[in-house]
Amino acid sequence: MSLVVTKNFGNPQSWTLDSYRAAGGYTALARVLREMTPEDVSDLIKASGLSGRGGAFFPTGLKWEFVRKDPKTPRYVVVNGDESEPGTYVNRYSLELDPHLMLEGMIIAAYACHATLGYVYIRGEYGLAHERTQAAIRDAYAAGFLGSGILGTSGFDFDITFRRGAGAYIVGEETALFNSLEGKRGNPRYKPPFPTNVGVWGLPTAINNVETLSAVPDIMRNGAEWFQDLGRGEAAGTKMYCLSGHVAEPGVHELPMGVTARELIYDYGGGVAGGRGLKGFKPGGASSAPLTPNELDAALEPKSMGALGTIMGTGGVVVFDETTDMVDVAYRDALFFEEESCGFCIPCREGAPNLVQICERILHGQGTMDDLELLEELGASMMASFCGLGQFAHQPVRGAARRFREDFVAHIEGRPIPAAAS
Amino acid sequence: MAIHSGAPRRATLDDAERPKLDQLRQALAPLRDEPGTTLEALYAAQDIFSYVPPEAVTLIAKELRLPESEVFGVLTFYSMFHRKPAAAYVLRVCRDLSCHLTGAPQVLHAFNQALGARVGEVTEDGLFETESVSCLGLCDLQPALMVNLEQHGPMTADKARALLDDLRARGAR
Numbered sequence: 353m354s355l356v357v358t359k360n361f362g363n364p365q366s367w368t369l370d371s372y373r374a375a376g377g378y379t380a381l382a383r384v385l386r387e388m389t390p391e392d393v394s395d396l397i398k399a400s401g402l403s404g405r406g407g408a409f410f411p412t413g414l415k416w417e418f419v420r421k422d423p424k425t426p427r428y429v430v431v432n433g434d435e436s437e438p439g440t441y442v443n444r445y446s447l448e449l450d451p452h453l454m455l456e457g458m459i460i461a462a463y464a465c466h467a468t469l470g471y472v473y474i475r476g477e478y479g480l481a482h483e484r485t486q487a488a489i490r491d492a493y494a495a496g497f498l499g500s501g502i503l504g505t506s507g508f509d510f511d512i513t514f515r516r517g518a519g520a521y522i523v524g525e526e527t528a529l530f531n532s533l534e535g536k537r538g539n540p541r542y543k544p545p546f547p548t549n550v551g552v553w554g555l556p557t558a559i560n561n562v563e564t565l566s567a568v569p570d571i572m573r574n575g576a577e578w579f580q581d582l583g584r585g586e587a588a589g590t591k592m593y594c595l596s597g598h599v600a601e602p603g604v605h606e607l608p609m610g611v612t613a614r615e616l617i618y619d620y621g622g623g624v625a626g627g628r629g630l631k632g633f634k635p636g637g638a639s640s641a642p643l644t645p646n647e648l649d650a651a652l653e654p655k656s657m658g659a660l661g662t663i664m665g666t667g668g669v670v671v672f673d674e675t676t677d678m679v680d681v682a683y684r685d686a687l688f689f690e691e692e693s694c695g696f697c698i699p700c701r702e703g704a705p706n707l708v709q710i711c712e713r714i715l716h717g718q719g720t721m722d723d724l725e726l727l728e729e730l731g732a733s734m735m736a737s738f739c740g741l742g743q744f745a746h747q748p749v750r751g752a753a754r755r756f757r758e759d760f761v762a763h764i765e766g767r768p769i770p771a772a773a774s
Numbered sequence: 775m776a777i778h779s780g781a782p783r784r785a786t787l788d789d790a791e792r793p794k795l796d797q798l799r800q801a802l803a804p805l806r807d808e809p810g811t812t813l814e815a816l817y818a819a820q821d822i823f824s825y826v827p828p829e830a831v832t833l834i835a836k837e838l839r840l841p842e843s844e845v846f847g848v849l850t851f852y853s854m855f856h857r858k859p860a861a862a863y864v865l866r867v868c869r870d871l872s873c874h875l876t877g878a879p880q881v882l883h884a885f886n887q888a889l890g891a892r893v894g895e896v897t898e899d900g901l902f903e904t905e906s907v908s909c910l911g912l913c914d915l916q917p918a919l920m921v922n923l924e925q926h927g928p929m930t931a932d933k934a935r936a937l938l939d940d941l942r943a944r945g946a947r
């Protein structure tokens with residue numbers, strides 16, 4: 353299978369400019385500037401089916417077109433490297449091992465958007481990624497891939513500022529990230545207006561995930577159809593999936609978008625750790641509701657996951673062995689959202705601690721069947737939250753209570769947790 | 775952010791540290807005219823003092839021409855900023871799902887037992903403190919932790935104790 357976003361990971365010193373250029377790096381940019389108009393670029397990206405890897409899967413080419421068509425200037429391209437969804441570490445690999453690939457994609461995005469300014473924002477904890485990405489930006493300037501008159505063109509100027517976060521999951525939400533870039537608390541903003549029209553500093557902004565941008569250079573080289581065909585069925589391209597939890601071999605795998613969880617866990621992850629049975633798995637980070645072994649053959653892509661009442665999310669798959677207490681899993685998720693709720697709106701600020709309390713009651717044998725009803729009601733009220741964090745926070749807890757109801761009932765009735773069926 | 779109970783994590787400068795405010799003023803000079811640099815300014819203060827004392831908040835507000843309340847608001851929003859003197863080695867132990875399932879609680883316990891300290895307490899020699907933190911994006915290294923920004927994992931209780939010996943040998947930086 354063709355690799356798109358991880359193809360250089362095994363090259364010696366893969367993060368350096370020399371290594372990247374030896375692997376053909378920055379030739380896609382050169383060709384784009386020579387042969388394509390900004391419209392050609394966004395049209396090609398639209399046709400490729402590339403959609404946002406940050407988890408919302410918005411069509412990338414369309415986003416760029418919206419930004420280009422907004423008359424306000426300067427326009428911005430922002431890289432979202434805040435990656436903080438529990439179970440997810442794919443952007444870390446890209447930033448540590450191939451920052452130039454992301455930069456080349458970002459510069460092509462700037463060309464397509466008529467953007468002149470950019471930010472790369474990386475979460476505060478990714479120290480090695482900071483070093484290598486900052487070095488990559490410096491080297492790209494020195495080689496003429498950034499700055500004024502890029503690669504000898506007249507009129508294509510693009511400047512990048514590097515910024516790091518300081519510990520806050522919510523800042524991954526795009527409008528919260530703009531606030532953080534502006535030096536403020538990372539609370540989200542109202543949408544609409546959308547970032548494509550009113551983004552960082554109130555100006556048109558294309559904000560994209562690291563992985564989304566890393567796919568761009570090869571799409572420019574090989575065409576839209578090539579990328580489309582890399583996915584399974586209707587899903588386009590490849591996706592970096594990553595495994596953790598009770599899996600034999602945790603790690604990152606770039607696979608066709610729409611690979612099944614069975615393939616990922618058993619063919620690529622070596623199965624459940626210790627050869628134990630599988631109780632369930634989470635398809636994409638803390639925000640995704642867990643699934644059962646009966647759902648192992650569902651495709652890990654947004655549509656099939658949506659049909660099962662969960663989300664594809666980040667592709668951070670977490671595996672649970674047969675001994676796992678799914679109430680405890682739900683509790684860990686609730687604790688995460690309680691900690692990371694930014695406190696700006698009431699349904700989430702009050703709802704997240706309530707989720708924790710209900711899980712605690714059940715875990716400690718003080719729960720009742722009414723608590724399961726209460727979870728559903730609480731979830732419905734949290735749908736009124738201001739941003740995605742609160743709107744998703746209850747889903748993994750409710751999802752666990754529905755699909756793994758026996759575990760919840762066992763706690764409530766004071767019985768041992770049933771062993772997994774498989 | 776969850777609101778933590780207990781005494782506010784705040785401490786003021788002692789006389790020996792006051793001259794460092796000049797060092798901070800110099801570090802802030804290049805940030806003054808670039809908009810949106812509050813986080814970088816707070817990092818600069820933390821690099822100098824190991825934490826962000828109230829005096830630094832006042833200075834940052836003055837130099838960046840912002841209300842002090844706004845700088846303080848930013849300081850309290852982000853979990854990586856310290857408001858009391860931090861240890862030379864901050865052991866950030868992940869407590870989220872993947873690490874939790876694979877032994878993070880035992881690792882944290884091993885640290886705290888070996889150090890005779892609770893989460894957030896600096897040891898008397900000033901070398902160590904543990905933090906129990908959200909997912910570090912190191913889940914392939916589960917259970918994972920960071921020593922300041924250095925990645926470690928997969929950890930066990932034994933490796934945790936060995937790590938402390940390593941770090942003691944390195945000494946305060």
Ligand SMILES: Cc1cc2nc3c(=O)[nH]c(=O)nc-3n(C[C@H](O)[C@H](O)[C@H](O)COP(=O)(O)O)c2cc1C
Pocket residue numbers: 403404405406407408409410432433434435436437521522523524525526527559560561562564565739740741
């Ligand atoms: C609570 C929350 C956290 C998010 N965290 C991230 C993140 O860490 N990285 C990311 O790329 N997108 C994250 N997103 C999605 C972004 O808001 C946005 O959709 C994305 O950066 C757009 O880039 P893409 O289209 O390339 O995916 C988050 C969204 C929400 C609601």
Ligand code: SF4
Pocket residue numbers: 522540692693694695696697698700701737738739740741742743
């Ligand atoms: S939903 Fe939660 S994270 Fe989002 S704005 Fe409301 S309190 Fe903040």
Ligand code: FES
Pocket residue numbers: 438439440868869870871872873874908909910911912913916918
């Ligand atoms: S869950 Fe511990 S590093 Fe991600």
